[in-house]
Amino acid sequence: MIKFKNVSVTYPGGVKALDDVSLEIEEGDFLIIVGMSGAGKSTLLRTVNNLVKPTNGEVLVDSKNVTNANKRELKEIRSDIGMIFQTFNLVNRSSVLKNVLTGRLSQVSTIRSILGLWPQEDKQIAFEALNKVEILEKAYVRGSNLSGGQQQRVGIARALAQKPKVMLADEPVASLDPITSRVVMKYLKEINQELGITTIVNLHFLDLAKEFGERLIGLKEGKLVYDGKVGDVSDQDFENIYGRAIKASDMLGNDD
Amino acid sequence: MNIPKQPISQKVLKYLLTILIVAASIWSASGLEVTPERFFEAPSKIWILITAMFPLDLSSEAIERIVPKVGESLFIAWAGTVIGALFSFPISFLAANNVTFNVLNRFTKQILNIIRAFPELILAFVFLPITGLGPLTGTLAVGIHSIGTLGKLSSEVIEGIDEGPLEAIKASGGSKISELLFGVIPQVMPTVVSYWLYRFEINLRASAVLGVVGAGGVGAELINQLRFRDFPRAGTVLVVTIAMVLIVDTISAAIRKRIIKGRDIKV
Amino acid sequence: MMINIPKKPKPSLLSVLGYPFAFLFSIYSFFQIGFNLEDFRRNLQNRRLVTDPLFDPKWEWAVENATAALIETIQIAILASILGCFIALPLSFYASRATNQTTITYYIYKSFLNFIRTIPDLFWAMLFTVAVGLGPFAGVLALIMFSMAIMGKLLSETIDSIDLGPLEAAKSSGAKHNQAVFSSALPQILPNFTAYFLYIFELCIRASVILGLVGAGGVGRIIETQRIFLRFDRISPIIVLILFAVIAIEQFSVWLRRKIL
Numbered sequence: 001m002i003k004f005k006n007v008s009v010t011y012p013g014g015v016k017a018l019d020d021v022s023l024e025i026e027e028g029d030f031l032i033i034v035g036m037s038g039a040g041k042s043t044l045l046r047t048v049n050n051l052v053k054p055t056n057g058e059v060l061v062d063s064k065n066v067t068n069a070n071k072r073e074l075k076e077i078r079s080d081i082g083m084i085f086q087t088f089n090l091v092n093r094s095s096v097l098k099n100v101l102t103g104r105l106s107q108v109s110t111i112r113s114i115l116g117l118w119p120q121e122d123k124q125i126a127f128e129a130l131n132k133v134e135i136l137e138k139a140y141v142r143g144s145n146l147s148g149g150q151q152q153r154v155g156i157a158r159a160l161a162q163k164p165k166v167m168l169a170d171e172p173v174a175s176l177d178p179i180t181s182r183v184v185m186k187y188l189k190e191i192n193q194e195l196g197i198t199t200i201v202n203l204h205f206l207d208l209a210k211e212f213g214e215r216l217i218g219l220k221e222g223k224l225v226y227d228g229k230v231g232d233v234s235d236q237d238f239e240n241i242y243g244r245a246i247k248a249s250d251m252l253g254n255d256d
Numbered sequence: 257m258n259i260p261k262q263p264i265s266q267k268v269l270k271y272l273l274t275i276l277i278v279a280a281s282i283w284s285a286s287g288l289e290v291t292p293e294r295f296f297e298a299p300s301k302i303w304i305l306i307t308a309m310f311p312l313d314l315s316s317e318a319i320e321r322i323v324p325k326v327g328e329s330l331f332i333a334w335a336g337t338v339i340g341a342l343f344s345f346p347i348s349f350l351a352a353n354n355v356t357f358n359v360l361n362r363f364t365k366q367i368l369n370i371i372r373a374f375p376e377l378i379l380a381f382v383f384l385p386i387t388g389l390g391p392l393t394g395t396l397a398v399g400i401h402s403i404g405t406l407g408k409l410s411s412e413v414i415e416g417i418d419e420g421p422l423e424a425i426k427a428s429g430g431s432k433i434s435e436l437l438f439g440v441i442p443q444v445m446p447t448v449v450s451y452w453l454y455r456f457e458i459n460l461r462a463s464a465v466l467g468v469v470g471a472g473g474v475g476a477e478l479i480n481q482l483r484f485r486d487f488p489r490a491g492t493v494l495v496v497t498i499a500m501v502l503i504v505d506t507i508s509a510a511i512r513k514r515i516i517k518g519r520d521i522k523v
Numbered sequence: 524m525m526i527n528i529p530k531k532p533k534p535s536l537l538s539v540l541g542y543p544f545a546f547l548f549s550i551y552s553f554f555q556i557g558f559n560l561e562d563f564r565r566n567l568q569n570r571r572l573v574t575d576p577l578f579d580p581k582w583e584w585a586v587e588n589a590t591a592a593l594i595e596t597i598q599i600a601i602l603a604s605i606l607g608c609f610i611a612l613p614l615s616f617y618a619s620r621a622t623n624q625t626t627i628t629y630y631i632y633k634s635f636l637n638f639i640r641t642i643p644d645l646f647w648a649m650l651f652t653v654a655v656g657l658g659p660f661a662g663v664l665a666l667i668m669f670s671m672a673i674m675g676k677l678l679s680e681t682i683d684s685i686d687l688g689p690l691e692a693a694k695s696s697g698a699k700h701n702q703a704v705f706s707s708a709l710p711q712i713l714p715n716f717t718a719y720f721l722y723i724f725e726l727c728i729r730a731s732v733i734l735g736l737v738g739a740g741g742v743g744r745i746i747e748t749q750r751i752f753l754r755f756d757r758i759s760p761i762i763v764l765i766l767f768a769v770i771a772i773e774q775f776s777v778w779l780r781r782k783i784l
Contacts, residue, residue, distance in 0.1 A: 049427055079429030089420035093518065094442045102438050106429040114437055131526045139529050142518060155424075162428055269782075281605050284598035288659040288740070298655055298664060305654040331552040338549045373769050377733045378762065381750050385572045387563065391556040461643040468645060468736055469747075472556070478646060479737065482653050494646065501641040511537065519535055 001027040001198045002048060002166065006057035009043050009222075017043040018054070019222040027165075030192045031200045032209045032230070035219035036242050041202040044219065045168050048200070049081045050074055062165060079106035082159025082197075086171040088151040092144035096135070096154050099143055100126040103161035122161075129160035133187050149180030156187055167191065169201040173208070178252050181205070185212045205252035206238055309491025318489050322477060326496050329473035330504075332394040332463040337456040339395070340402025345448070347403065348410030355414060355436075365411065371404030376462045380471040391472030398459050398466070409451050410444070417443045450512040457501075457508050464497055576756035585760035589745055593764060596741035599662045599734065600727035606663075607670025608720045611636075614671070615678035622682060622690070622704050636675035644669045644730050648739040659740025666731060670723050674716075681715045682708065721776040728772060732765055 002025040009018040018040045025031055033041050046052035047059050050066050058067040066077055082103070090099045104122040105113060112118065118126075130136040133153040143151065152172060159167060169188060173181035185201075189212055192199040203209050209216060209230070216233055218226030218241035226233075226241050238246055285291070349355050351364040380397035387393045422439040430438070467475025474497055481490035616622045618632040647668045651661035689707035698706070735743020742761060749757045 051423065051427060075429045075431065077429070078427060081427070081429075083424065083427040085420065085424060087420050089424040091421045091439060091442045092418075093446060094438075098438075098442075102425055102430070102434075103428055105425065105434045105438065110433065110437075113434075127526060127528050136526060137529050140532050158424070159428070168427075277605055280601050284602040287598045288595065288602065288663065290602065290660050290663060294655070294660055301654045302651075305650060328555070331555045334548060335552040335556055338552075369770075370766075373729075373766050374762070375729050375733055377736070378746075381746070381758070382573060382577075382755075384750075385753060386570045387566050392558060392563070395556050395558075461641075465643045465645040475645065479649055482649055494642070497646070498638075498641045502637075505641070511541075514537060519532075 001025055001029070001062060002200075003060040004044075004047070004057070005060070007044075007047055007054045007059060008056040009040075009047065009052060010055045017052075017222050018047070020057070021219075021222075021224050022057075023217070023224065023227070025198060025200070027198055028192070028196045029198055030189065030212075030214045031198075031217060032213035032215070033200065033202050033217045033219060034204065034206065034209050034238075034241060037204065039219040040222040041204075041219055042170055043222075045083075045170050045200060045202055048166065048168055049078050049083065075106060079162055080164050081166045081168060082162050082164035083168040083170070084152065084155040084159055084172050086174045088148070088155050090143040090151055090154055090158075093142065095140050095142055096130065096146070096157075097123075097126060097139040099154055100129055100158045100161050103129070103158040106162070125163070126157070126161050129157040130154075132160060132191070133157050147180075148176050149183060152176065152180075152184050153187065156184070156191070160191065164197060167197050167199040169199070171202050171204065173252075174204065178254050181208065181252055182211075188212075205250065206246065207251045207253070305487070308487040309494070311488060312492045312495060313486070313488035314492060318492055322474065322489075322493055322496055325467070325474040325477050326464075326493075326500055328391055329460065329463045329467070329475075329497075330500065332391050332398060332466070332472050333456060333459040335395045336398025336402055336463065337452060337459050339399030340406045340455060340459075341452045343399075344403045344406035344410055347407045348414060348448075349436075351407060351411035352414035354417075354419075355440075361411075365408070368404050368407040368411075371400060372408060373404075374401065376401045376466065377469060380466050380469055384469065384471065389470040394463055394466040394471035394473055397471060398463055401462075402455055402459060406451060406455055410448050413444045413447045413451075414440065446515050446518070450515050453508045453512050453515075457505050460501055460504055464501075572753060573755055576754065577759045579756045580760040580763065581756050582760050584757050585764065589742055589761045589764070592735070592742040592745050593761075593768070595659055596731045596735075596743075596765075597728065597768065599659050599666060599731040599741055600724065603663045603666030603731070604670050604720065604724040604727040607667040608674045608716075608723060610667070611671045611674035611678060612716065615675055615682055616704055616708070618675060618679040619682035621685060621687060622708055633679070636672065636679065639668055640672040640676060642668070645733065645737060648734050649737050652738050657738040659734075662731060662734040662739035662741060665734065665739060666727050669730060670727060673723050673726070674719055677719045678712065678716060681712050685711045718780060721780060725769070725773060725776065728769055 002023075004021050004023040007018055007021045008016070010016045021040075021044065033044065035041050043052055047054050048061060048066065050059075050069070054067055058065055060066065061077060061081065064073070064077055066074070069077060091102075101113075101118055101122065104118070104125065108118060108122055127136060127139070130139055133156050135150060135153045135157065138146065138150065143154065146154065155172075167188070172188070173184050176184065185208060188199060188201060191197055201212075210233065213230040216226065216228060216230050217224065218237070220241055220243060226237055228237075235246060238250075242250070347364060347368070351361050351368060353361045355361070356364075376397045379400055380393055383393045383396050387396060417440060421443070422435045425435045425439050463473045465473070465475045467473035467477065468479055470476060474493060478490055478493045478497075481487070481493060614632055614636065617628060618636050620629065623629045623632070644665055647665035648662055651664045652658075655661055655664065685708060689711070690703055693703035693707045694700070731741050731743075732746075733741075733743045735741040735745065736747050738744065742765070746758055746761060749755075
């Protein structure tokens with residue numbers, strides 16, 4: 001489903017964020033990427049929808065070349081890829097519903113969307129997405145009036161509304177408490193299992209990675225240093241990925 | 257015991273500033289022949305003027321002359337603000353450094369600065385020979401000046417938005433236009449609209465004054481009454497103007513507060 | 524699939540009434556102003572009366588005759604903004620709930636500041652020329668009112684949102700109310716005061732250009748007399764000089780703001 005072919009990314013300042021990463025992800029996989037801050041997790045994720053363009057190598061999604069796609073092709077590819085962010089990225093002043101509907105933008109004509117004349121079909125898709133994350137009743141509430149966990153659920157609904165084939169989650173729970181984090185991870189897992197959406201999640205909490213992951217990828221200084229099943233991962237493996245001993249801050253823990 | 261000394265540069269700066277302010281005041285006062293005596297005498301003279309205005313001239317003749325003029329100021333202010341809002345909105349995007357490229361936005365900003373620098377009255381001056389005496393000139397003057405100020409303020413709002421939602425829209429396949437319409441505009445509208453309303457409040461005062469050069473509004477009335485020493489009538493003009501300004505200010509402030517706060521929907 | 528779709532909330536009273544009202548009122552206003560496309564186009568022919576002399580500036584004349592008035596304009600702005608702002612400083616503390624618990628005086632000061640705000644600067648100028656006579660003194664008084672009004676509003680709102688902690692601490696150590704305010708509240712707002720002062724100073728320069736129109740001093744008088752004779756060739760250099768002065772002062776205040784804040 002997703003193929004990374006010798007992907008390297010060097011930022012203008014000279015920083016090498018990714019170093020010759022090659023990886024294949026099957027359809028329906030649930031993949032978790034761990035690594036220190038700055039190891040290249042965000043960058044790797046963003047090469048999938050070309051928010052970051054690799055300086056070398058290419059990425060293929062569903063056999064389509066994302067890296068070299070032209071504008072129109074890129075938009076089409078992106079509409080099949082849903083993304084959720086650490087900072088949720090909701091439009092605070094808009095209602096939950098309006099935020100989720102922005103996931104349908106690529107399918108609705110510009111004029112209709114401006115005038116707010118969303119086709120009933122698209123509205124239904126939005127409502128169902130909200131229902132999936134159990135936040136349907138808040139459809140008309142303003143984004144900023146929700147808690148962090150609720151906002152992230154809206155983010156997931158927005159991505160779901162795209163009816164995507166791939167789901168990218170960039171540190172989705174980094175700013176959430178332990179209970180809410182597990183709720184969000186649970187939704188992501190359910191969506192992956194029930195709808196077969198290929199899912200990649202960046203995490204820096206190791207216990208969460210072990211709890212929810214199936215396949216685990218470790219990045220260190222831009223290089224792929226681990227690729228294996230979650231069940232096979234040992235503490236030593238984690239220390240290799242991080243290049244140091246595990247600290248308490250690497251664990252999410254539980255609410256005491 | 258080592259008591260640290262207050263850093264010299266701070267102390268020096270404070271002294272310099274104080275001296276600067278005092279010196280500037282003295283230089284100005286002497287140049288204008290303004291003495292402390294005149295300040296002491298002023299309140300009593302003002303009081304004489306105020307008492308001369310009461311009782312106010314509330315004859316129907318006076319009301320018939322004054323109220324339409326005050327209304328005219330209202331219309332000029334409103335129409336001018338509408339012109340300002342409509343034109344400044346698209347221009348503010350051109351002037352925002354996160355929307356357009358460098359040369360264009362700097363150029364637009366400079367043009368806005370130049371427009372802003374001219375007080376409405378000066379603009380009214382320039383338009384008078386062209387558009388003649390009357391409220392149209394006032395509206396143009398107020399409108400164009402408003403484009404300048406609103407343009408600058410709105411562009412600053414645009415520059416201060418959260419780029420996150422824009423990234424989300426881009427990631428889901430949205431176009432640049434979608435980013436603008438669904439990411440930028442919902443974020444900036446409340447603040448921008450409250451700026452429009454605030455501008456209306458200020459324009460109301462400006463348009464009251466424009467009458468002095470014959471560009472419509474109640475200013476001409478006031479200055480005529482004062483010249484003819486008809487103080488009661490002048491007092492009426494003042495009172496009616498103040499009343500209108502107060503009413504508009506209060507309503508506008510309430511609306512602005514509501515726009516910024518937003519509605520609470522309980523679920 | 525059956526799911527419970529929530530009801531769309533009714534649009535607020537403001538949006539139902541507000542938008543149509545604004546739209547209709549706008550059309551009404553334009554009518555009242557008597558915007559006539561024909562007249563407008565005809566009058567536009569006159570524009571050369573303005574634009575021709577406008578672009579033929581008579582610099583020598585301007586420098587000879589207007590410099591003194593320009594300096595007068597700037598002096599009015601300096602004196603008025605300094606006096607007005609510094610008078611407004613204590614007044615603002617009285618007009619803020621945070622530093623003035625006495626309800627009666629709070630309302631008195633707050634109403635006073637609000638009242639001053641409602642009268643446009645030129646109106647003040649007109650009144651003062653009648654009360655204290657023509658000339659720049661009237662202008663100074665008018666702009667003092669102008670500065671007090673703006674500084675009063677801005678500063679009292681700032682004081683409303685200061686951190687009350689230091690104030691409480693000072694009072695609990697036995698300081699009298701005024702002492703506490705001076706030592707704990709005043710320093711908090713000094714950066715804002717300075718920023719507002721510079722802003723008001725700029726506004727005063729622009730305002731004082733116009734004062735001359737009603738005989739309250741400054742270069743406005745000269746501009747008015749020249750305008751009546753359509754001598755825009757003399758007005759344009761004056762305006763350019765004013766522009767330079769305004770921009771120069773703006774740059775200076777930006778530099779100053781960066782230095783001290």
